[in-house]
Amino acid sequence: MTVLATALSDFLHAAVEPQVQVDAIGIGAIYALMAVGIGLVFGVLRLVNFAYGQLVMAGAFALAYASDQDWPVWLGIVLCFVVVITLTLAMERVVFRPLRGKPAATMLVATFAVAFLLQAVALLIDQTDDTLGEPAASLAKLNVPWTILGTDVRKITVVAIVTAAVCLAGLVLILSRTTVGLHMRAAAMDFETARLLGVRADRVIGSAVLLSGILAATVAVMLTVQQPLVTSTFALRETIVVLAGVVLGGMNRLFSATLGGFAIGYASGLLGGALPTAQSQYLPSILFGLVIVILLVRPGGLFTRGPGPVERV
């Protein structure tokens, strides 16, 4: 009992360290962006896109390629966006659109198939040389720390927080001030009625998918700075954690899904930063144990009012 109390006390002391807090917020910001990307598509298609992580992985490979070719950083980022957005739109056109209206299980399995296909292709690309993984070193300078008020803060953490804030503010503006944003909100609430009013399904879904692709590319850049070795399983763990966060927050609302993403990213960063190195292997168990407990208490989501009906479009 004393050992447990001591461990808890140590953990709490470490958790309130400014550096741990800043890092946790940085991870929360990246996960929140991933949650928005997943939540946007779920809102209009009622589809959980399990291939979202592979889009991020494709963007990371693009950055690694640019780095290998000694391209300037900005050109690598442009390539990353082009690759991810092209793949996202292709996925919508070739897989999501023909399967729209089919049973939910069919669409779900299709996203699994896309995920494994992209992963297999990435593995083949990775195996063209004898090394495991492709380094994306040109962005590494963003991983060095600044010392602010005695706390080491990595540049990427600041970039991640600012980027997430800008992206989320931009998204709020698009959703609240533009016609396509209004149509997306209406479609997420009741797609059938929105279509009966003349809202174009293809345009709304295409816009949501495009926005989710832009966010995936943004996440790819930020994760690649933190994990410069790009493999075929890049972003897989993060996607699974974010999916849990989206469900944890409440996936019927974009706002609650985003908060869920941030919360699980923050908790993950906090546990990762505060747990002693020797105990870091317990992080996933603790994290997902917490997810199960919270879902048992609030099955509709941590940030929603009641379970609410889930209606498929």
Added chain:
Amino acid sequence: MSSSTLVVSDLVVRYGAVPAVHGISFEVAPGEIVGLIGPNGAGKSSTLNAITGLVGPFSGSVRLGERDLTGRAPEVVARSGIALVPEGRRIFGELTVDENLRLGLAGRRTQRGVAEDLERVLELFPVVAESRARSAGVLSGGQQQQLAIARALVAAPEVLLLDEPSLGLSPAITDTVFDALATIRDSGLAVLLVEQRAQRTVAIADRTLVLANGELRLTLTPDDAGDTERMIHAYLS
């Protein structure tokens, strides 16, 4: 506003092997209200669903003037000039009244004249005009029904379809809604009114079609509204 006649010809609707509508034909011309009444399961909603594109007809056609809208997607039908006031109103309760009206604009074929059309609609429904900044979810049932009709009208449609607009409304609010329908008809729109309140429908409509078991059984005129015996016979036959 240009006007065309809605022409439904030999419409057959089936859900798998289950037939819902058996080859019905009717027209709704500009400046007239056509009522569609019948008991539950008569095929009224299936007819509306086939017109609006929510279900594809097994056979037959739906035309608006020269345009063939048979089996087209709901948004295509809406953008062709057919607006629906759905059963249960289906207002977006989390959006404001103004945002609901802006959604109605999605069905417009042209963005010219939006301000004038909006002004005309808000004159017709002052309660909607007074509530534009409010959340639509807090409106009363009657206010929501008026908003649903206003939302359909801002699309500047040629044909207005109404599915049970008096459902759940008090007699006083029903009067307001039916008065508005008469004004809408007088403005030159073609109106197809699907209703459970048979007597009110027969009284206001230029023609009322009685549907039973997916077939058109009878056509009633406003003169029949007082003939209770004929009305009952029409429903039970």
